[in-house]
Amino acid sequence: MPTDYIRNGMLYVTENYLCFESSSSRSGSSKKNKVIKLVDITDIQKYKVLSVLPGSGMGISIATPSTQKPLVFGAMIHRDEAFEAIFTQYMKIMTTTKPPASAEL
Numbered sequence: 001m002p003t004d005y006i007r008n009g010m011l012y013v014t015e016n017y018l019c020f021e022s023s024s025s026r027s028g029s030s031k032k033n034k035v036i037k038l039v040d041i042t043d044i045q046k047y048k049v050l051s052v053l054p055g056s057g058m059g060i061s062i063a064t065p066s067t068q069k070p071l072v073f074g075a076m077i078h079r080d081e082a083f084e085a086i087f088t089q090y091m092k093i094m095t096t097t098k099p100p101a102s103a104e105l
Contacts, residue, residue, distance in 0.1 A: 011073055046059070
């Protein structure tokens with residue numbers, strides 16, 4: 001599956017957002033800062049960038065309705081801990097957010 005690969009920066013998880021701050025001064029599309037609402041995430045997975053390398057990989061893949069292809073935050077030193085923090089906060093948001101009222105006919 002094609003992805004938008006993002007690296008070289010800091011990934012932050014807050015109560016409602018996932019934020020990426022690029023450490024690169026270049027202005028390429030994958031070098032920009034990203035802000036993602038946790039409620040907008042449709043899929044989150046641990047990601048292995050190169051399938052030929054041993055181990056479970058060092059990335060996290062995030063999909064939202066506004067992304068045509070998943071964003072992959074790669075080359076993460078503490079990927080498993082970051083995934084747990086993001087997933088835990090995502091689940092808190094999803095369980096406390098009330099679903100929209102269904103329309104009755």
